[in-house]
Amino acid sequence: MVNVQNVTFSYTRRTELLSNLSLKLEAGRIHGLLGKNGEGKSTLLKLISGLDFPKAGSIDTLGFNPIKRNPAMLQEIFFLPEELPQLTSSIENYEKVYGPFYPNFDSKLFNSYLKEFDIDNKKSMLNKLSHGQKKKVFIAFGLATNTKLLLMDEPTNGLDIPSKGQFRRMVASAIDENRCLIISTHQVHDLDSLIDSITVMEKHEIVFNQPIEEITKKLFFRVADRNEKSEGVIYSEDSLRGLYQICKNTTGEESKLDIELLFNAILTEKNKIVKLF
Amino acid sequence: MNTTLDINRLGLLLKRYFIENKQRELTFWGITIVVFTLMHLAGPQEKSISVEMFLYISGFIFAARTFKIFNYTPGGMHYLLIPATHLEKLTTAILLSIFYYFIMILITYSLGTILGTTIGNFFFGSNNPITFALFRSWSDTYAISYAPMNLLNKFIFFAGVQSVFILGSIYFKGNAIGKTFLSITALSILLVLIELFLLKITFGTYHLDGQMINLSINSEQGFLSWLSIASEIFAYALIPFFWIVSYFRLKEKQV
Numbered sequence: 086m087v088n089v090q091n092v093t094f095s096y097t098r099r100t101e102l103l104s105n106l107s108l109k110l111e112a113g114r115i116h117g118l119l120g121k122n123g124e125g126k127s128t129l130l131k132l133i134s135g136l137d138f139p140k141a142g143s144i145d146t147l148g149f150n151p152i153k154r155n156p157a158m159l160q161e162i163f164f165l166p167e168e169l170p171q172l173t174s175s176i177e178n179y180e181k182v183y184g185p186f187y188p189n190f191d192s193k194l195f196n197s198y199l200k201e202f203d204i205d206n207k208k209s210m211l212n213k214l215s216h217g218q219k220k221k222v223f224i225a226f227g228l229a230t231n232t233k234l235l236l237m238d239e240p241t242n243g244l245d246i247p248s249k250g251q252f253r254r255m256v257a258s259a260i261d262e263n264r265c266l267i268i269s270t271h272q273v274h275d276l277d278s279l280i281d282s283i284t285v286m287e288k289h290e291i292v293f294n295q296p297i298e299e300i301t302k303k304l305f306f307r308v309a310d311r312n313e314k315s316e317g318v319i320y321s322e323d324s325l326r327g328l329y330q331i332c333k334n335t336t337g338e339e340s341k342l343d344i345e346l347l348f349n350a351i352l353t354e355k356n357k358i359v360k361l362f
Numbered sequence: 363m364n365t366t367l368d369i370n371r372l373g374l375l376l377k378r379y380f381i382e383n384k385q386r387e388l389t390f391w392g393i394t395i396v397v398f399t400l401m402h403l404a405g406p407q408e409k410s411i412s413v414e415m416f417l418y419i420s421g422f423i424f425a426a427r428t429f430k431i432f433n434y435t436p437g438g439m440h441y442l443l444i445p446a447t448h449l450e451k452l453t454t455a456i457l458l459s460i461f462y463y464f465i466m467i468l469i470t471y472s473l474g475t476i477l478g479t480t481i482g483n484f485f486f487g488s489n490n491p492i493t494f495a496l497f498r499s500w501s502d503t504y505a506i507s508y509a510p511m512n513l514l515n516k517f518i519f520f521a522g523v524q525s526v527f528i529l530g531s532i533y534f535k536g537n538a539i540g541k542t543f544l545s546i547t548a549l550s551i552l553l554v555l556i557e558l559f560l561l562k563i564t565f566g567t568y569h570l571d572g573q574m575i576n577l578s579i580n581s582e583q584g585f586l587s588w589l590s591i592a593s594e595i596f597a598y599a600l601i602p603f604f605w606i607v608s609y610f611r612l613k614e615k616q617v
């Protein structure tokens with residue numbers, strides 16, 4: 086679905102933002118793109134959608150070269166940016182104007198998503214809505230377009246706590262084997278039990294890209310007592326409840342993935358983690 | 363799927379413009395009718411120049427705002443991701459900034475003229491005829507010998523100005539009007555310098571003191587008509603030239 090090959094990108098001549106980056110993303114999955122600020126997550130999403138052009142390397146998005154911004158590709162992509170555009174139209178008019186550009190747009194689905202987000206008045210002007218409400222409208226619209234590729238940059242930023250749960254439910258129900266969703270976020274807890282694979286960017290490179298099932302097969306997540314002697318611990322974090330640890334999974338027993346812990350472990354013990362995969 | 367120019371998508375882009383700018387359009391054209399009405403209240407004095415000034419100035423402000431959406435990154439991202447080709451997006455901009463704008467000026471001008479003259483006659487007890495000076499050519503209007511400027515010529519000149527400002531709006535990020543003006547000024551100065559340089563190397567002087575006129579009169583008629591046709595072709599060709607440059611600029615636009 087998305088194939089990024091040896092891509093290099095920079096906004097200025099001196100500093101490279103992405104360096105020789107390669108990544109392959111499959112359909113039927115929700116990919117979590119994680120990384121610290123300024124690592125190039127949003128840039129990678131822009132490159133995939135054709136908003137920026139790589140300086141070197143190639144990108145294949147849905148079988149198209151994204152820099153051509155072919156309408157056949159664009160009608161199968163929906164990009165939810167972190168910062169939303171200021172549009173002077175009502176929700177109703179937004180649907181009327183942009184819905185027909187997407188051949189699989191489902192108006193009923195859009196209405197049901199809006200209802201789930203408690204947005205009842207479609208006559209509301211988009212520029213008069215709060216950031217969170219506007220985000221809900223765009224999330225609902227994006228899911229209702231039924232595009233093959235959905236790119237979401239910090240989708241839960243600005244959403245209230247109940248809406249984050251609604252967002253997770255909606256996304257989980259909207260993704261099928263033909264669709265691919267890439268979520269770039271800092272708020273890893275919002276992705277709990279939602280994503281199918283984790284991609285971590287560090288120092289402008291992809292340092293980790295694995296499906297959840299593979300992660301839980303190779304790594305064991307647990308909370309240990311401070312006095313407990315533990316062997317095979319790769320990474321450990323102290324907390325009120327005890328020691329949050331990641332160990333090598335030697336027994337094959339499954340544990341609940343802690344995305345934040347894994348992310349921190351990759352940043353501090355990258356070699357040890359990567360070596361296991 | 364047509365990946366070059368699809369009429370349906372073009373229609374959707376136009377619909378998008380009118381839905382998103384409905385309020386602004388209604389307000390602007392309403393004000394325009396009022397302006398033209400007020401202009402014609404006082405009587406049948408020649409208004410063509412004022413109307414044309416209004417057409418060109420308001421026109422290039424409108425054209426310079428064509429790709430204003432790129433001043434704001436999320437807006438630019440949203441625009442570039444609309445599933446339509448660059449050609450369709452540019453064609454929409456040309457249709458709106460040149461054809462639609464010119465036609466709307468003609469309509470509002472006609473309405474303003476009719477309303478202004480009628481109201482003026484009613485209130486001031488005059489009996490002025492309704493005359494549409496904008497539709498007449500300059501040579502009919504003025505005793506001094508301007509080159510004939512009929513409505514088609516006026517439209518072509520307008521299209522040229524608009525095309526430059528459309529290009530300016532996509533080329534410059536922020537304050538497209540000012541930057542386009544500066545660019546035109548810089549280009550004009552450069553052309554004058556080139557002209558002076560050519561004069562110097564050809565005739566050894568920077569000014570000919572009327573010799574050029576004599577040179578033209580004494581030249582062969584065939585050469586003169588050829589020169590006139592060539593300059594007209596050049597003027598016409600400039601408009602699509604600006605469109606082509608705008609197209610490639612839009613195609614290469616990154617946000």
